Amino acid sequence: MVLTSFSQLEALVKGSAEARAMAVAVAADPHTLEAALAARAEGLVRPILVGDKAKILSILSEMGETVPDADIYDAPEEVAACETAVALVREGKADFLMKGKVDTKVILKAVVNKEHGLGVPGAIMSHVTLFEVPAYHKILAPVDGGMVTYPTLEQKKGIIENTVAVLHKLGYDCPKVGVLACAEKPNPKMPETLDAQALAEMNRSGEISGCIVDGPISFDCAIDKSIADFKGYESPIAGDCDVLVAPNIHAGNIMGKMLVCFSGAKMAGFIAGARCPIVLTSRGSSAEEKRMSIILAAAASRPEA
Amino acid sequence: MVLTSFSQLEALVKGSAEARAMAVAVAADPHTLEAALAARAEGLVRPILVGDKAKILSILSEMGETVPDADIYDAPEEVAACETAVALVREGKADFLMKGKVDTKVILKAVVNKEHGLGVPGAIMSHVTLFEVPAYHKILAPVDGGMVTYPTLEQKKGIIENTVAVLHKLGYDCPKVGVLACAEKPNPKMPETLDAQALAEMNRSGEISGCIVDGPISFDCAIDKSIADFKGYESPIAGDCDVLVAPNIHAGNIMGKMLVCFSGAKMAGFIAGARCPIVLTSRGSSAEEKRMSIILAAAASRPEA
Numbered sequence: 263m264v265l266t267s268f269s270q271l272e273a274l275v276k277g278s279a280e281a282r283a284m285a286v287a288v289a290a291d292p293h294t295l296e297a298a299l300a301a302r303a304e305g306l307v308r309p310i311l312v313g314d315k316a317k318i319l320s321i322l323s324e325m326g327e328t329v330p331d332a333d334i335y336d337a338p339e340e341v342a343a344c345e346t347a348v349a350l351v352r353e354g355k356a357d358f359l360m361k362g363k364v365d366t367k368v369i370l371k372a373v374v375n376k377e378h379g380l381g382v383p384g385a386i387m388s389h390v391t392l393f394e395v396p397a398y399h400k401i402l403a404p405v406d407g408g409m410v411t412y413p414t415l416e417q418k419k420g421i422i423e424n425t426v427a428v429l430h431k432l433g434y435d436c437p438k439v440g441v442l443a444c445a446e447k448p449n450p451k452m453p454e455t456l457d458a459q460a461l462a463e464m465n466r467s468g469e470i471s472g473c474i475v476d477g478p479i480s481f482d483c484a485i486d487k488s489i490a491d492f493k494g495y496e497s498p499i500a501g502d503c504d505v506l507v508a509p510n511i512h513a514g515n516i517m518g519k520m521l522v523c524f525s526g527a528k529m530a531g532f533i534a535g536a537r538c539p540i541v542l543t544s545r546g547s548s549a550e551e552k553r554m555s556i557i558l559a560a561a562a563s564r565p566e567a
Numbered sequence: 568m569v570l571t572s573f574s575q576l577e578a579l580v581k582g583s584a585e586a587r588a589m590a591v592a593v594a595a596d597p598h599t600l601e602a603a604l605a606a607r608a609e610g611l612v613r614p615i616l617v618g619d620k621a622k623i624l625s626i627l628s629e630m631g632e633t634v635p636d637a638d639i640y641d642a643p644e645e646v647a648a649c650e651t652a653v654a655l656v657r658e659g660k661a662d663f664l665m666k667g668k669v670d671t672k673v674i675l676k677a678v679v680n681k682e683h684g685l686g687v688p689g690a691i692m693s694h695v696t697l698f699e700v701p702a703y704h705k706i707l708a709p710v711d712g713g714m715v716t717y718p719t720l721e722q723k724k725g726i727i728e729n730t731v732a733v734l735h736k737l738g739y740d741c742p743k744v745g746v747l748a749c750a751e752k753p754n755p756k757m758p759e760t761l762d763a764q765a766l767a768e769m770n771r772s773g774e775i776s777g778c779i780v781d782g783p784i785s786f787d788c789a790i791d792k793s794i795a796d797f798k799g800y801e802s803p804i805a806g807d808c809d810v811l812v813a814p815n816i817h818a819g820n821i822m823g824k825m826l827v828c829f830s831g832a833k834m835a836g837f838i839a840g841a842r843c844p845i846v847l848t849s850r851g852s853s854a855e856e857k858r859m860s861i862i863l864a865a866a867a868s869r870p871e872a
Contacts, residue, residue, distance in 0.1 A: 442821060444819075509818070
């Protein structure tokens with residue numbers, strides 16, 4: 263199975279027996295509460311609010327909304343709020359995290375805490391992003407444009423594993439992963455092409471599994487079979503990639519932004535690699551992106567996933 | 568003046584008193600001759616064919632075309648053909664070069680030859696590409712996705728100078744140049760952001776002139792003023808960039824390919840930094856891309872430019 267549209271992602275969440283519990287860390291913020299309660303109104307999640315309770319109640323009252331008292335945790339100080347939200351996940355009371363009005367660093371610090379956090383031994387954390395692109399025949403996941411700056415070979419492996427794990431949870435059997443470069447030939451003067459070759463080899467040897475990895479591959483061969491055929495680039499992933507691994511954060515970031523600004527794409531994303539998804543949308547994210555990111559995180563944390 | 572469409576570029580060429588002379592190096596190739604003669608048929612250029620004359624005549628005859636004998640130079644061997652084409656430019660008999668069926672390396676070797684070539688002291692050669700992007704309000708030039716692999720600060724300066732010089736020849740007064748990164752803040756852990764800052768400073772101090780350079784800037788701030796405003800990024804180039812400097816060849820290459828494959832963009836490009844444009848389209852380039860690249864090179868080598 264592969265996803266061809268975000269509406270299928272939404273159907274996964276709505277088809278789930280029970281709404282996922284989303285712990286919102288530092289929730290005393292109108293933008294954050296609007297996104298969380300809009301998702302609740304659609305039956306997508308059950309928000310659990312962690313933060314300055316008095317402020318939260320005051321904002322909710324202004325919005326004309328209520329949240330059961332048991333689902334509001336008073337933690338006025340932001341470090342404590344993040345720790346409480348993390349603890350809720352550890353205790354099984356919440357299924358995933360959403361960042362409220364707090365620096366990404368602060369919430370991630372609580373997440374990576376060795377004793378009380380949500381770290382997964384051996385895993386790295388990376389930004390998994392999915393795009394619905396009008397010009398492409400299915401959902402496309404370019405990674406990583408927001409978290410790992412200059413991934414080493416080992417980190418690229420981690421980025422692939424995180425992304426593939428998310429896709430598996432969404433129902434994919436064997437995602438096709440292209441490791442991007444400017445060309446298809448490994449070239450000792452371009453380390454990215456050697457990394458790509460090494461990752462493909464790790465996949466063939468079974469070190470990276472549950473997916474097909476190939477590369478180096480140029481962007482056009484990765485998404486257009488006719489171009490790959492013309493160039494004589496043969497691979498099961500040619501023209502049909504689900505995942506595109508960017509050489510570094512700059513390329514990944516440019517790709518994501520081009521998709522939205524120039525290709526009419528819609529985006530959803532979260533931080534993967536911890537024991538649950540962490541939704542990190544910012545105040546600048548559109549309401550639609552926040553909504554789709556919550557849906558994606560909810561879909562990836564379904565019990566049946 | 569800024570260009571908003573490729574049709575304006577075409578008008579520049581058609582408005583020129585005389586068709587530019589295009590020396591085609593290693594012209595004995597049907598694809599190359601088709602592109603050259605299609606451009607001639609539109610009155611865009613006067614092709615001068617350099618290569619295996621017997622083969623050229625045979626292909627022309629199959630195409631039902633003729634070229635004045637004085638405009639065919641017999642040079643069956645490809646190194647000699649490239650050197651002859653370069654010599655034609657040096658002698659003022661040709662205005663720019665087009666690569667035929669020959670490796671890029673071979674023609675560039677003739678171009679950079681210190682004694683008989685077309686090098687410009689102190690300049691680097693870089694790929695200047697222009698895109699007509701449906702979702703953008705004017706022509707956009709992301710550079711360099713095809714020539715300089717990992718540009719140093721000095722090479723990025725050269726890339727900017729080459730691109731700005733081409734835009735000046737097309738009638739631009741003061742192109743707006745954004746140096747891309749994943750964010751707007753200089754960060755010592757991300758050398759690209761420091762290079763961007765240094766290039767902006769070189770521009771303010773007058774070391775890079777005839778344009779406005781700013782950065783580091785993220786892609787969305789570079790092409791969408793409302794996003795820049797929202798992020799509080801203030802710059803005369805915000806949302807209005809003509810030129811986008813990619814961190815390296817991989818990012819630049821991905822950008823160009825995304826524009827064409829996912830954003831419905833049309834492309835034109837040539838190698839700049841030598842004494843004349845060098846059109847390097849490959850057999851894989853679409854007929855439209857070849858045509859627009861010839862038009863761009865002709866426009867940039869007008870005597871009035």
